[in-house]
Amino acid sequence: MTVFLCSKCGIGLTPDVALLPAIPDGSHDDSERDKETRRAPSTVPRGHYAIEPEPWGAPYVPHPDQENGGVAQPRGMWMSREGVLVTSAGSRDNVVIHPEDALGLKPLPNWENSVGCCGPTGDSGLNRACPCGARVATLAADCYGPYELHLDPLRVYASDPD
Numbered sequence: 401m402t403v404f405l406c407s408k409c410g411i412g413l414t415p416d417v418a419l420l421p422a423i424p425d426g427s428h429d430d431s432e433r434d435k436e437t438r439r440a441p442s443t444v445p446r447g448h449y450a451i452e453p454e455p456w457g458a459p460y461v462p463h464p465d466q467e468n469g470g471v472a473q474p475r476g477m478w479m480s481r482e483g484v485l486v487t488s489a490g491s492r493d494n495v496v497i498h499p500e501d502a503l504g505l506k507p508l509p510n511w512e513n514s515v516g517c518c519g520p521t522g523d524s525g526l527n528r529a530c531p532c533g534a535r536v537a538t539l540a541a542d543c544y545g546p547y548e549l550h551l552d553p554l555r556v557y558a559s560d561p562d
Contacts, residue, residue, distance in 0.1 A: 402449070404495060404502075404556045408534035413556060414501050420450040423474070423496055438518050438543035442498045443475065449497045456550060457490035457538050458525040472523075475546040479523065494538075495551035495558075502549055505529065505537055516542035526552060 401416035424443060433440055444450055456473045463469050463485040472479035473488035480486065505528040507514055513527035514520035520527050522540030528549070530536050536555040540548050 401561065402558045403561050404449075404497075404551055405559055406530040406532060406534055406536055407555050407557055409530060409532040411504075411530060411532060413504060413530060413536065413551070414449075414497060415447070416561060417447055417449045417497060417501060420444065420448050423450040423452060433543070437541075439541055439547045440545070441547065442500075443546050443548040444496050444498050446498045446501055449495050449501075452494040452496050452550065453492055455488040455490050455492055456494050457488055457522060459489050460486035460523075461489045463487045475548075477545065491553055493553045495553065495556065497549050497551065499539055499541060499547065499549040502528075502537065502551070504531055505539075505549075506531065508535065514539075518543035521545055522548075522550070526555075 403412050404414045405412050454474050466485055469478050469485040472486055508527055513524035515524055519541035520539050521542045522538045526535040526538050528537040528539050536552055538550045540546050
């Protein structure tokens with residue numbers, strides 16, 4: 401089991417969580433979305449975490465194939481900025497957890513980087529902070545994308561409490 405802590409202050413951000421061998425398939429049809437929030441089921445089950453090896457989140461750079469494009473990041477959709485298809489140049493090895501496994505994290509002041517229709521898309525950069533104020537994670541919780549929390553690998557660290 402592993403606990404993730406804030407790199408700035410050392411406070412525990414998660415309970416004990418167990419590593420999954422890979423990120424579960426996060427593709428869900430609309431019938432599986434919550435009727436009230438319109439969120440998809442969480443990509444990662446409670447009490448677990450997985451490592452996202454691919455670039456995920458901001459910043460975004462022009463996609464190398466402007467004609468045929470592709471998703472901007474894993475479990476994401478195509479993205480265009482000012483008419484240019486983009487792909488993530490964000491960090492690799494994000495720790496992906498169930499959002500309810502880090503309830504102590506708070507939105508940034510004025511909901512910075514939390515744009516979205518029904519919740520934050522996660523496309524604008526770090527949008528959740530440790531109680532000490534350090535930006536440590538990105539919540540993706542909008543009605544059209546995945547429901548997951550990404551802990552930044554440079555802003556948190558793992559500890560084995562045993």
